[in-house]
Amino acid sequence: MSDTISYKTVTPEEVNTWFEACAVSDFPSDGGLNISYQGLQIAVFNFTRRNEWFATQNLCPHKKQMILSRGMIGSDGNEPKVACPFHKKTFSLKTGENLNGDECAIATYPVKVENSKVYVGFA
């Protein structure tokens, strides 16, 4: 049934639930963790080099692998991105857009950090 779960981008304005995902100290520098929220698997990234946090669906749309939290993060100019470890499809961490232009976009979610806790926004 997990294929029927759909991931949908949540904008900051749409957030009505801030889910406490993890402690900041749980995260590797410049790396991600997978968290679960109501059947969704969400990749949360601590992009230390940019001093920014991002969250996306953990599901790579290419071959439907739950893997993006273990992807390599980097920047393309000013665009933060994650590359899937399997076949290196690359997605914007800001918009979810597929930067290779050949797969569908991924959903993105707002993140905030308060009192050393990381929260992901859902609607």
Ligand code: FES
């Ligand atoms: S499964 Fe992610 S790029 Fe192929």
